[in-house]
Amino acid sequence: MELGIDSFAAVTVTSEERRAVESRQAINELLDRIELADKVGLDYFGVGEHHREEYLDSAQVVILAAAAARTQKIRLSSAVTVLSADDPVRVFQEYATLDLVSGGRAEIEVGRGSFIDAFPLFGYDLNDYNELFEEKLDLLLKIRENTRVTWEGQFRPALYDQPVYPRPLQKKIPIWIGVGGTPASFVRAGKLGLPLMVAVIGGETHRFRPLVDMYREAGVKAGHDLDSLKVGLHSLGYVARDSKQAIEDFYPGYARAFTRIGLERGWPPVTRSRFESQLGPRGAFLLGNPSEVAEKILRHSEALGGISRVTFQMDSAELSHEQLMEAIELMGTEVKPLLG
């Protein structure tokens, strides 16, 4: 099983005067973490896309390209590209270039995005949320398939036998579909035969099994090989040498961050008891010492009918760079060998 990390390039800006320096430091430290993840043998690093002050990842491919130059084997992906608000031609060009720069290590994970900031910024209507995604994914897949593209749609100018360069090093850049809990998204990914990255950021992971089954059934029904219908799991996670320490490191920042996001999204405030309920054997959090976390990953994998990749979101708990470096080291040296 592949093990990796997703980051949003979080930054804490303490004052307008210090914004530039603090942003620079946050990016530097993120690049150090990606380099370490590669060194300790992790398989994957993904960077999100946001258009808000707390995250530096609005042009994530630029961060991934810098990381490519400092790493050897780790796969580098968007997680996710907010495709609905972007131009599939530009996205393909960027990741094809990343693929050349990284020696064939680029991946694209597309999603509809859980924040909505991209819509007003790029002039899209939230009412078109689903249609935008569907149409743009269709174009992205066409460009991956053919250098010269003829295509017409509703949300982007038509293409008449237009070539799209450069072409990547990999024959096909992997395009994953990032999904939350929307059943139609699972079915769409299955029909298209694209690998599926399931974000389970709370609750109990096994509850996603029916949705994952829908994905696999839709895929097989559409004629795709079951082996090609890969499933990945993305969850909040953090590893420390000591189980209790992991929880105490994680909880305060997690509570602050999710209470803040909850205000925007109408979630209830975080409480310690709700938090702890997700630490149990079936809970979503990948939090604890290395052997506990490895066991939990294997349990989740079984519950979902087998997963091929698990990625940790560690940026949502205001952990220090030093804590994250230590966690990455443990993931590579202790968790990964236990996953087989």
Added chain:
Amino acid sequence: MELGIDSFAAVTVTSEERRAVESRQAINELLDRIELADKVGLDYFGVGEHHREEYLDSAQVVILAAAAARTQKIRLSSAVTVLSADDPVRVFQEYATLDLVSGGRAEIEVGRGSFIDAFPLFGYDLNDYNELFEEKLDLLLKIRENTRVTWEGQFRPALYDQPVYPRPLQKKIPIWIGVGGTPASFVRAGKLGLPLMVAVIGGETHRFRPLVDMYREAGVKAGHDLDSLKVGLHSLGYVARDSKQAIEDFYPGYARAFTRIGLERGWPPVTRSRFESQLGPRGAFLLGNPSEVAEKILRHSEALGGISRVTFQMDSAELSHEQLMEAIELMGTEVKPLLG
């Protein structure tokens, strides 16, 4: 005076089967050249933007970001960003991220582009060539000035108090205007008080003096400080230890490339005599041994009333990677010290 290089990330693909491997090698070698340019003390490296088979630079910021991770001091720029066909919000986000990744070494050179491939690819009308550029430059400058932007235009959805992140490390990312021979472009750059990069790819460099004067006059009249009205010169160039060798290395590939481009643009085919006329003291080509080339740069600078940066286009003569590496070494160790 700053000395640098511009590249289009040229690739020669010998067969469809070898495209991926040859593209990968071309990008690798380009990154090696940027690294060497930094090591030998060159000040600047720019990468163009094209949307055609011969060049791998459609998403040039991705190449620049990989280069940022491998270099220490050299400034990294687009040359040019075809702004007319792009979204200024995305462009700003990309170069602000490059600025963070590179520790404050990012620049943007915007231009209308000399190839027109971007227009059909991104759904723009060539009849709007000038209006597109003007409007998008206006928005790009607004975003550089303010984090929160309110803006309305004809070619891009309006912004109402939208924040654009990340912010760069430099207080202001330098935005150069790349111009050919259009007088209105010189005046526009002057009025805006933006540094000017003049592309002189043939003919006699001193003939651009009246246009450069128009730039400076427009700038001073608009209230900009004369010192801030910087002028750069971009020309075809190549340096070898021996003067005759430089010319023999350069000519055959140059003749092929410019005859090919001439077919698209209605130029006459290249002839040896026309080529040689541009080697003379007033001719545009920066071609010869290090002291000849340094002298010529200083002569051109004087002819244009003083320039602060000169950049060599070396990708248009099908020179080998080894020849380019040798030329970069000579530019850093022998040409640069002679420029003062």
